[in-house]
Amino acid sequence: MEGALTARDKVGVQDFVLLDAYTSESAFLDNLRKRFSENLIYVIYAIADNAYRMMCSELNNHFILISGESGAGKTEASKKILQYFAVTCPMTESLQIARDRLLLSNPVLEAFGNAKTLRNDNSSRFGKYMDIQFDFKGERNFHIFYQLLEGGEEELLAYLGLERDPQLYKYLSQGHCAKESSINDKNDWKTVSNAFSVIDFTEDDLENLFGIIASVLHLGNICFEENQQGWASIPDTHEIKRIGKLLGVHPWVLLEALTHRKIEAKTEEVICPLTLELSAYARDAMAKAVYGRTFTWLVNKINSSLVNKDFTGKTVIGLLDIYGFEVFDKNGFEQFCINYCNEKLQQLLIERTLKAEQAEYEMEGIEWEPIQYFNNKIICDLVEERHKGIISILDEECIRPGPATDLSFLERLEEKVGKHAHFQTRKLAGPKGRKRIGWMEFRLFHYAGEVTYCTEGFLEKNNDLLYRHLKEVLCRSKNRILKECFRVAELENRRRPPTVGTQFKNSLSSLLEILISKEPSYIRCIKPNESKEPSKFDDFLIRHQVKYLGLMEHLRVRRAGFAYRRKYEHFLQRYKSLCPDTWPHWHGPPAEGVERLIKYIGYEPEEYKLGRFIKGFINRNKPLCPDNEEFIVFVRKNYILNLRDHVPKNVLDKSWLRPPGILENASNLLRKMCMRNLVRKYCRGITAERKALYGIPVIKYDRKGFKTRQRQLILTPKAAYVVELAKIKQKIEYPALKGVSTSSFSDGILVIHISPEDNKQKGDAVLQCKHIFEAVTKLVMLVKKENIVNVVQGSLSTSASTMLAAALLTASS
Numbered sequence: 001m002e003g004a005l006t007a008r009d010k011v012g013v014q015d016f017v018l019l020d021a022y023t024s025e026s027a028f029l030d031n032l033r034k035r036f037s038e039n040l041i042y043v044i045y046a047i048a049d050n051a052y053r054m055m056c057s058e059l060n061n062h063f064i065l066i067s068g069e070s071g072a073g074k075t076e077a078s079k080k081i082l083q084y085f086a087v088t089c090p091m092t093e094s095l096q097i098a099r100d101r102l103l104l105s106n107p108v109l110e111a112f113g114n115a116k117t118l119r120n121d122n123s124s125r126f127g128k129y130m131d132i133q134f135d136f137k138g139e140r141n142f143h144i145f146y147q148l149l150e151g152g153e154e155e156l157l158a159y160l161g162l163e164r165d166p167q168l169y170k171y172l173s174q175g176h177c178a179k180e181s182s183i184n185d186k187n188d189w190k191t192v193s194n195a196f197s198v199i200d201f202t203e204d205d206l207e208n209l210f211g212i213i214a215s216v217l218h219l220g221n222i223c224f225e226e227n228q229q230g231w232a233s234i235p236d237t238h239e240i241k242r243i244g245k246l247l248g249v250h251p252w253v254l255l256e257a258l259t260h261r262k263i264e265a266k267t268e269e270v271i272c273p274l275t276l277e278l279s280a281y282a283r284d285a286m287a288k289a290v291y292g293r294t295f296t297w298l299v300n301k302i303n304s305s306l307v308n309k310d311f312t313g314k315t316v317i318g319l320l321d322i323y324g325f326e327v328f329d330k331n332g333f334e335q336f337c338i339n340y341c342n343e344k345l346q347q348l349l350i351e352r353t354l355k356a357e358q359a360e361y362e363m364e365g366i367e368w369e370p371i372q373y374f375n376n377k378i379i380c381d382l383v384e385e386r387h388k389g390i391i392s393i394l395d396e397e398c399i400r401p402g403p404a405t406d407l408s409f410l411e412r413l414e415e416k417v418g419k420h421a422h423f424q425t426r427k428l429a430g431p432k433g434r435k436r437i438g439w440m441e442f443r444l445f446h447y448a449g450e451v452t453y454c455t456e457g458f459l460e461k462n463n464d465l466l467y468r469h470l471k472e473v474l475c476r477s478k479n480r481i482l483k484e485c486f487r488v489a490e491l492e493n494r495r496r497p498p499t500v501g502t503q504f505k506n507s508l509s510s511l512l513e514i515l516i517s518k519e520p521s522y523i524r525c526i527k528p529n530e531s532k533e534p535s536k537f538d539d540f541l542i543r544h545q546v547k548y549l550g551l552m553e554h555l556r557v558r559r560a561g562f563a564y565r566r567k568y569e570h571f572l573q574r575y576k577s578l579c580p581d582t583w584p585h586w587h588g589p590p591a592e593g594v595e596r597l598i599k600y601i602g603y604e605p606e607e608y609k610l611g612r613f614i615k616g617f618i619n620r621n622k623p624l625c626p627d628n629e630e631f632i633v634f635v636r637k638n639y640i641l642n643l644r645d646h647v648p649k650n651v652l653d654k655s656w657l658r659p660p661g662i663l664e665n666a667s668n669l670l671r672k673m674c675m676r677n678l679v680r681k682y683c684r685g686i687t688a689e690r691k692a693l694y695g696i697p698v699i700k701y702d703r704k705g706f707k708t709r710q711r712q713l714i715l716t717p718k719a720a721y722v723v724e725l726a727k728i729k730q731k732i733e734y735p736a737l738k739g740v741s742t743s744s745f746s747d748g749i750l751v752i753h754i755s756p757e758d759n760k761q762k763g764d765a766v767l768q769c770k771h772i773f774e775a776v777t778k779l780v781m782l783v784k785k786e787n788i789v790n791v792v793q794g795s796l797s798t799s800a801s802t803m804l805a806a807a808l809l810t811a812s813s
């Protein structure tokens with residue numbers, strides 16, 4: 001193992017930042033080629049490990065963004081990272097369950113969310129936009145269909161009314177490549193079936209799930225014929241009956257919904273027959289909606305099975321592997337969405353690295369020569385800008401009255417964004433470019449290269465409306481999964497649902513919000529060749545990716561700047577052992593400790609820089625002034641952001657992020673507010689039934705006894721603590737109350753500590769009470785002290801347990 005590790009170092013350079021000719025693209029490519037030929041293609045474990053260690057030491061959230069074009073190896077890389085975490089992270093028993101489930105959720109998600117495309121035999125089609133598959137030509141549909149047919153047990157197939165041959169199903173036979181040598185559906189079925197059993201799927205879940213999968217296949221086989229009036233009819237009702245049985249819907253109701261449409265007039269509903277074309281549209285829309293929502297259900301189900309009940313630390317590492325940039329001979333609405341997504345992720349990367357890094361050097365006052373890079377914001381705006389971007393123009397075209405077509409959409413684009421430097425159509429292109437663009441096409445100059453999109457189908461796919469009539473049928477389904485996917489409440493909303501393009505844009509923006517709040521790490525996957533051949537290094541293709549991924553610019557920024565940057569505190573904590581002055585403890589300001597440490601190690605002045613940080617840090621305890629202003633703003637922001645992820649989640653959680661000196665007052669106020677909120681939330685959550693119970697005075701309280709038997713107050717299990725607290729109040733002045741201790745054993749014992757200096761009081765009181773949460777909460781509210789609760793790990797010990805023993809003895813005597 002060690003030998004293999006040193007071998008890695010001997011082939012070219014492992015880290016491109018160390019490349020001598022770091023501005024030369026050819027040197028970059030040479031290094032890639034050398035390492036590729038020796039099969040040294042990954043640095044992944046280092047990135048995963050680094051993210052994990054930083055998360056542990058700095059208690060912050062991270063994400064690893066894996067990018068690259070379709071088929072470049074993103075999914076494979078993400079699996080390697082998961083395996084790495086699975087092997088290296090410390091495990092408790094319940095974490096192990098979560099880990100197994102996490103690893104096994106992969107084949108399930110791939111079966112339902114991946115398909116073969118021209119670029120990749122196992123291409124991820126995940127995301128909000130995964131329901132596009134049924135229109136793909138020249139490829140396979142989602143793997144699960146083939147796996148079920150090939151590997152499903154005879155009995156299961158008979159129950160579902162399915163035959164083994166995929167060619168019998170229209171949704172599977174369009175692509176003419178149901179059999180694919182690189183894919184073993186039978187084996188994959190076994191893997192997926194095994195995974196289902198580990199990730200909490202019941203028999204009932206699976207019956208419903210496969211009922212849906214089979215129904216989609218049957219739906220695809222429904223044929224329409226034109227009746228004498230020119231409307232669609234379904235002469236062979238065989239499939240309809242099967243679907244009716246599998247989805248628990250009435251077959252005739254389904255038949256009507258597939259051939260008719262409900263139109264709501266002011267006071268009544270009119271049922272209109274559909275043409276052949278519209279019926280086929282309704283059928284496909286139903287198949288997509290049923291499959292799409294079932295996939296979302298599946299993801300939610302897997303997510304809830306992964307919830308780690310042991311989860312006490314609150315930091316996370318997110319792993320994002322999403323469909324990659326796609327260019328086919330013919331590109332449609334789906335490629336438009338996928339490429340827009342990649343454009344946004346590239347934008348995030350630019351914002352967080354090239355731009356942010358240079359801005360940081362400037363802010364820190366570190367000498368710096370700006371590096372030019374292509375900022376793709378201009379392309380993102382072209383696609384998404386409100387009222388002006390392509391998605392808005394498409395939406396307008398979808399809802400405007402009058403005859404809107406894909407061609408009228410193209411004309412509208414020419415009118416509104418025709419002058420944009422990254423947009424072109426046949427009409428707008430010069431004589432040379434004209435030949436390569438069709439009449440129905442537009443071209444976008446993406447960061448990754450130009451892509452020509454055919455507008456055919458854009459309007460229909462953007463609308464993707466599931467007729468209300470069909471929605472009603474699905475809402476009444478007896479299939480338990482569909483019941484969860486199609487809620488009756490949806491029918492009550494009369495507003496037009498957002499278009500597919502807008503939904504896609506919105507979900508991307510929420511995804512980016514999640515990513516922006518975390519510390520980033522990036523993995524760039526480069527595809528070696530287009531022919532899926534081993535060991536083939538296609539120079540031209542790789543050079544193109546190096547260019548558009550901006551790798552040379554990233555390298556120059558990293559080289560010109562400082563590849564390793566840490567906060568003073570973290571740096572000192574990590575390396576203090578290297579210098580006798582800082583080891584084992586440095587008592588001065590961390591920034592000065594760092595300076596002492598680096599001088600001791602002997603770094604040359606040009607090898608490191610101390611950011612402006614330092615002046616602000618030195619003056620951190622002075623009133624706000626120009627010298628510390630930036631620093632204090634930074635510290636404030638940092639603390640608040642960090643605190644947001646570490647606020648206590650219940651009234652007994654006493655943890656609180658230690659504030660920097662300047663924020664102590666603010667932190668105390670926030671802490672009080674937070675506790676008040678938690679208490680209020682808790683009280684609101686108490687049911688009326690429980691409240692009533694608290695009011696029943698079930699124990700006889702012997703006032704005299706309390707006086708004579710100091711420290712001993714025993715409540716029966718049904719203690720009406722409100723009454724008792726009122727009685728405690730007669731004996732204990734609340735200001736004298738010092739604290740409350742409970743054990744972590746759910747034994748109902750709590751000790752109320754009284755100030756020993758207060759002679760008027762009778763000493764600590766030991767209580768046993770069934771509703772300990774309520775009792776403690778109420779007490780906290782009464783005394784208006786949020787900080788008094790102490791949960792003792794294990795049983796109550798020392799004086800408390802002695803008192804307890806005495807108290808219990810007294811109770812039984």
Ligand SMILES: Nc1ncnc2c1ncn2[C@@H]1O[C@H](COP(=O)(O)OP(=O)(O)OP(=O)(O)O)[C@@H](O)[C@H]1O
Binds near residue numbers: 073322
């Ligand atoms: N290191 C590797 N060695 C050999 N084959 C690989 C390697 N990495 C990936 N592959 C294969 O290449 C194909 C594409 O990989 P992968 O599915 O990870 O690509 P992707 O970037 O996630 O694509 P998409 O964006 O289409 O989902 C897969 O068949 C995978 O098995």
